[in-house]
Amino acid sequence: MPTKFASLLGAxxxxxxxSGSFANxxxxxxxxxxxxxxxxxxxxxQRGARNFMSYCSGCHSIKYMRYSRLAEDxxxxxxLRDEMLVRPGEKFSDYIVSSMPAADAQEWFGKPPPDLSLVxxxxxxxxxxxxxxxxxxxxxxxxxxxxxxxxxxxxxxxxLASVQGVQSAVWDNVEHKGEDGKPVVTTEFKSFExxxxxxxxxEQFDEFARDTVNFLQYVSDPAQLxxxxxxxxxxxxxxxFTGIAYMLKTEYWKDVR
Amino acid sequence: MSAxxxxxxxxxxxxxxxxxxxxxxxxxxxxxxxxxNFNIWxxxxxxxxxxxxxxxxxxxxxxxxxxAGEASAFNSVEYLRREVPYGWLLQYMxxxxxxxxxxxxxxxxxxAFLYGSYKGPRExxxxxxxxxxxxxxxxxxxxxxxxYGNMSYWGAQVIINLFxxxxxxxxxxxEWIRGDYGIGDATLTRFFSLHVVALPFVIALLIAxxxxxxxxxxxxxxxxxxxxxxxxxxxxxxxxxxxxxxYTLKDIVGVGLFLTAFAIVVFFVPTFGGLFMEGPNxxxxxxxxxxxxxxxxxxxxxxxxxxxxxxxxKMGALLMALSVVAFLFLPWLDRxxxxxxxxxxxxxxxxxxxxxxxxxxxxxLGLKPADGIYVLLARIFTVLYFxxxxxLPFVSKADGNGPVxxxxxxxxx
Numbered sequence: 001m002p003t004k005f006a007s008l009l010g011a012x013x014x015x016x017x018x019s020g021s022f023a024n025x026x027x028x029x030x031x032x033x034x035x036x037x038x039x040x041x042x043x044x045x046q047r048g049a050r051n052f053m054s055y056c057s058g059c060h061s062i063k064y065m066r067y068s069r070l071a072e073d074x075x076x077x078x079x080l081r082d083e084m085l086v087r088p089g090e091k092f093s094d095y096i097v098s099s100m101p102a103a104d105a106q107e108w109f110g111k112p113p114p115d116l117s118l119v120x121x122x123x124x125x126x127x128x129x130x131x132x133x134x135x136x137x138x139x140x141x142x143x144x145x146x147x148x149x150x151x152x153x154x155x156x157x158x159x160l161a162s163v164q165g166v167q168s169a170v171w172d173n174v175e176h177k178g179e180d181g182k183p184v185v186t187t188e189f190k191s192f193e194x195x196x197x198x199x200x201x202x203e204q205f206d207e208f209a210r211d212t213v214n215f216l217q218y219v220s221d222p223a224q225l226x227x228x229x230x231x232x233x234x235x236x237x238x239x240x241f242t243g244i245a246y247m248l249k250t251e252y253w254k255d256v257r
Numbered sequence: 258m259s260a261x262x263x264x265x266x267x268x269x270x271x272x273x274x275x276x277x278x279x280x281x282x283x284x285x286x287x288x289x290x291x292x293x294n295f296n297i298w299x300x301x302x303x304x305x306x307x308x309x310x311x312x313x314x315x316x317x318x319x320x321x322x323x324x325a326g327e328a329s330a331f332n333s334v335e336y337l338r339r340e341v342p343y344g345w346l347l348q349y350m351x352x353x354x355x356x357x358x359x360x361x362x363x364x365x366x367x368x369a370f371l372y373g374s375y376k377g378p379r380e381x382x383x384x385x386x387x388x389x390x391x392x393x394x395x396x397x398x399x400x401x402x403x404x405y406g407n408m409s410y411w412g413a414q415v416i417i418n419l420f421x422x423x424x425x426x427x428x429x430x431x432e433w434i435r436g437d438y439g440i441g442d443a444t445l446t447r448f449f450s451l452h453v454v455a456l457p458f459v460i461a462l463l464i465a466x467x468x469x470x471x472x473x474x475x476x477x478x479x480x481x482x483x484x485x486x487x488x489x490x491x492x493x494x495x496x497x498x499x500x501x502x503x504y505t506l507k508d509i510v511g512v513g514l515f516l517t518a519f520a521i522v523v524f525f526v527p528t529f530g531g532l533f534m535e536g537p538n539x540x541x542x543x544x545x546x547x548x549x550x551x552x553x554x555x556x557x558x559x560x561x562x563x564x565x566x567x568x569x570x571k572m573g574a575l576l577m578a579l580s581v582v583a584f585l586f587l588p589w590l591d592r593x594x595x596x597x598x599x600x601x602x603x604x605x606x607x608x609x610x611x612x613x614x615x616x617x618x619x620x621x622l623g624l625k626p627a628d629g630i631y632v633l634l635a636r637i638f639t640v641l642y643f644x645x646x647x648x649l650p651f652v653s654k655a656d657g658n659g660p661v662x663x664x665x666x667x668x669x670x
Contacts, residue, residue, distance in 0.1 A: 064335045064339055118335075118540065121528070121536060122536050122537060122538075122539040123536065124536065220539070221338070222339055223338065223339065227345060227524050228524060228525060230524065231523070231524025234520045235517060235520050235524070238513060238516050238517040238520055239513075241513050241516075242510060242514055242517060245506070245509045245510045245512075246513075248509075249506040249509070249510050252502055253507070256293055256503065256667075256669060
């Protein structure tokens with residue numbers, strides 16, 4: 001029902017899409033893909049929560065999110081929550097905060113890993129998806145040995161190397177006109193080539209990343225699940241109200257000549 | 258007068274002896290005659306009042322949870338969105354409400370442009386309305402700074418620094434507005450005070466004056482002719498109908514349509530693709546990290562585009578101020594005999610159409626980065642913007658004097 005109604009609101013969604021491109025800044029590189037995640041997909045959110053807790057939460061906090069709220073919204077049982085989700089020494093009502101000391105993080109990575117509570121809102125889910133999927137081997141990066149297309153020079157190591165493997169990037173020299181009209185040669189990304197193989201196939205890894213992005217999108221606005229299901233009834237009520245108001249108005253306005 | 262006061266018995270008579278309720282209704286609603294030919298453009302006045310009330314009510318509840326301060330503001334807004342029951346609804350209604358306020362106000366103003374509603378005898382009505390618009394801009398700006406996201410911080414930085422371009426007092430004025438050498442605690446607490454106490458009072462007072470002035474002159478209408486000049490045998494305007502029940506009922510239909518659109522945005526797309534709530538503002542204020550492009554919210558971007566179109570910052574600030582203030586002089590720049598665009602020539606229609614397109618283009622350009630083709634376009638449309646005000650006296654004088662009908666255009670349903 002919610003999704004059916006959402007399609008009824010297609011016109012507005014289109015409008016919102018148009019406004020999105022309205023506010024969109026800069027170009028769109030060819031390698032960038034859409035996350036194509038669906039926040040109403042509960043199993044995907046649950047898998048994303050598992051991914052986040054296993055691979056991300058060691059360094060990254062989602063400090064506005066409590067274990068209890070997460071479990072409730074994602075329909076995770078109390079037993080599973082206490083056994084799998086809540087970390088030793090913490091309570092289920094605690095916020096999900098990384099235990100890494102900030103000073104150490106500063107020393108290890110050059111900057112503390114950012115809190116990810118709102119990253120899906122500030123950067124957008126497509127950005128996170130492209131960030132997670134475009135790590136590649138880069139010997140020039142002495143710290144981590146990898147680089148990233150979405151965030152070149154990122155301080156983050158390739159945490160997902162065990163599942164994705166480590167791909168390498170193929171570059172092209174492209175000649176085009178510079179601002180002064182003289183030809184300029186720049187190096188542009190062409191494609192990825194498989195390097196070290198991970199435990200997941202590329203398709204499986206995309207799903208893995210998509211679930212994780214989906215989870216982060218939920219975390220950025222946990223009320224959105226409730227918001228949309230309540231919104232349908234509010235809009236239906238208002239449409240009915242408007243219809244009745246219109247009939248009443250027409251009845252009275254018959255007198256106006 | 259006494260006839261209405263004596264009506265009814267018991268409590269009603271008791272009440273009316275002490276408070277002129279029936280008299281007020283008779284004067285202002287059932288006995289107030291409005292032109293019968295209002296079209297869709299006439300919804301936006303009552304809708305602006307509705308949004309104002311809505312902002313006050315949601316604002317009262319948002320204020321209960323908001324903690325002004327560098328360290329607390331951002332967190333308290335997230336707490337409201339996430340942990341207060343229906344806090345997300347309050348916060349989104351308030352934030353989306355700001356954008357809808359401007360949508361409604363811009364359409365309300367466009368109506369005045371179309372039908373010459375600012376022309377005599379309604380010059381003061383227009384000027385008071387423009388003062389509401391100015392107060393609303395200040396109110397919205399401060400409200401945008403309060404959640405203290407990164408765009409709040411950098412937007413405030415840009416806007417407050419504009420006051421620094423005023424010769425002589427500029428730098429001191431900037432410091433006085435901020436309350437400190439930089440934007441911080443002192444800025445947030447004073448903006449909070451102004452946002453929830455001072456400006457709402459000012460706006461409420463101006464709205465009251467706006468309504469009193471409207472009742473004094475009566476509404477204009479799409480034909481731009483005065484219905485008071487054509488009275489029937491009963492002394493009522495032939496083309497007028499009682500505001501209540503006709504326009505109260507019609508306005509309720511407008512309210513229904515408006516609330517439906519509003520609810521769709523609040524419940525399904527509250528950030529409206531980054532247009533009503535910008536992405537960078539979901540990061541806490543960070544003085545050491547400038548957002549890629551600093552852009553104010555959409556309702557300020559026409560003026561922002563004008564500011565950036567001028568290479569010299571002082572001139573840019575001056576032109577920007579002028580572009581806002583120019584509205585105030587409209588009643589005296591428009592020298593046509595006829596009010597409504599319906600009874601003006603092609604030149605007037607082209608001029609006004611170009612102005613509407615120019616305003617929308619500047620709005621779009623203000624959201625874009627200031628480089629390449631966008632700068633050139635912003636300059637072209639800045640020239641066109643001011644060209645409207647410069648050409649208006651001549652064009653309106655030349656082709657706004659044709660014949661007008663005696664009675665308003667109305668087709669009965």
